Amino acid sequence: MDLIGANEKPVWNQLKELADSSTRLFVKKLSRNDTSWADDPSKHQAGFYIPSEVRESGLFPPLVADNPDKPHIFRAPCPSFWPQTGELKPSNMRHYSNKGPETHFTTIPHEVFRGLHPGSLLVCGRLREPMAETAHHWFLVLDSESEECELLETALELSADFRFSLFDPDAINDASRFEADQLEDLIGKIEHALRTGTLDQFIKDVTALPRPNELAAQAKAEYLRVTGEPDLDPFRLEAPGDAIMRISRDVEYAIFRRYELRRRAAEVVKVLAEQKRGVADAVVRSFPDLDAIFLSASQQRKTRAGRSFEFHISSALADGKIRFEEQAITGGRRPDFVLPDLRTLKRADRANADAIVLAAKTTLRDRWKGLSSEALRCHVYLATVDDRVMTPVIDELARERITLVVPESLKASKDCFYSTHSNAISFKQLLTERIPFGMRTR
Incomplete structure (x- = not known):
């Protein structure tokens, strides 16, 4: 790869090109x-x-304790290429065996790590041929809010x-990631439909x-089957x-993509088959x-994700015998869930708000704006699986009460910002500490 102007290429194109030149990705x-x-100039030890497990996988050079006076320090030079800045860096790896199992990777460009949202990704590859005869490794940083991260x-x-x-x-170029036999089966069915003139019927089917x-019910059933749980009683x-x-994010999405591939692949084949010039x-x-097909697919994914999340919250509330109403209209608003019911919400007042709204x-x-504990005159909770929420947003929500x-793992995670905020609680805390026993039917 030519280093000059490398950082001018779109990030996704850089990633794919570098992946094609690599033997392994981390x-x-x-x-x-x-x-x-x-983001903190007072911190001097910069690096990730x-x-x-990765250090010992062979992806990186072996570490050596080469200082007899400090046998607990293992190190190795690891020159690196950073395409987002176009730089070759004389990076180093250091493992302080008396401090923990992880290895510190230092001498890297600061700017690509600044202002990142939680959940951002680091991508590294080991090149088949070194860059400028020294750098065997390249690194990209993808902000979690970027399109490249989603891709x-x-x-x-x-x-x-x-x-x-x-x-x-x-894997970067194998976007479908379905088993080979499933793909071959679908290809065979579409080819048969083309040969027999039944593609329109196949698409209809x-x-x-x-x-x-x-779809959500299928995902829940699959999850319960795999885990052996009888229900989602919280x-x-x-x-x-x-x-x-x-x-909602893993099981159901995998099922959805199997259905989506059949439909969208058949639609694309039909459009292309109608052109006879190559x-x-x-x-x-x-x-x-073709653009309309993929736009429709993108919009359908977003709609499905939101409704899926609501369905599985509803399922957990129902399995826990918690009284609630969904999509109840109140004052021009339509909260996702009202606990225990709309009638209780309407009679609640500021001194005794015995109803709960759960969005x-x-x-x-910014899609949470419009929720207001002041306007609804009750406790308002906002459920999310977003691990990228920054402190200013959490603080703004706190001001709006x-x-x-x-999820419990996000509340406990040091990678997110929820653990240090009292107005961020886990689902378990909501259900066991904040919902009055009187809202349960048992």
Whole structure:
């Protein structure tokens, strides 16, 4: 790769090009310890940490204790290429064996680590041929709010609880990640439909995706089958919020993508098959139709994600025998959940607010605005599985007297900002400490 102008290329293109030139990839969700130094000039030890499992995998050079006076310090030079800045850095790895298992990776560009949202990703690859004869490793930092981060999460199917892993570089280009036999089966069915002139019927058969509640029910059933749990009773589960996050973000999404691939692949084949002048001509002339297909797919994914989250919260409330109403209209508003019911909410007053409003947003951004404990005259809780929420947003919610409700693992995680805020609680805390016993039917 030509170093000159490398940082002018789109980040996703850089990533794919570098992955194609690499033998192995390392992806890590950056913790606050990995990045806090970049925004704090008082911190002198700049760098991120490499887990011991990755350090010992052969991806990085072996560490050596080369100072007899300090045998607990293991080190190795590891020159690195940073395409976002176009720099080659004389990086180093240091492992202080008396302090813990992780290895510190230092001498890196500060600017790519500044102002990152929680949940951002570090991507590293080991090159087949070294850059400028010295750098065998390259690094990219993807902010969790960026499109590139979303693309990588989708391509590698990173789960909600992902922390770090090693990957085959081909995974970047294998966006579907379905088993080979499933892909071959679908290809065979579409080719058969083309040969027999039944593609329209095939598309008709696969166009109707399961309704959101049906898809969510399939995901819940799959989760219960795999875990052996009888239901989602939040009073019995140790971490009901984690269960809801895993079902809605991982299990259901995997099921949805199987349905989506059949439908969208058939639609694209139909559009291209109607052009008779070759692939290039078909793609160029049919681009508006292809663009519409992918836009529709993107919008459907976002709609599904939000409704899925609400369904699984509803399922947990029901399994816990908690009284609630969904989408009850009050004063022009339509809260996701009112506990125990709308009638109680309407008679509640500021001195004795014995009702609860629970809103649900998979990601926050500014979409929570409009919620108000003052206007609703009750306790307002906002449930989310968003691990990228920054302190200013949490503080703004606190000023509005809105309590965030997050999965147990996110509340405890040092990688997120929830652990230090009292107006951010876990699902378990909400259900066992904040919901009065009188709202239960048992």
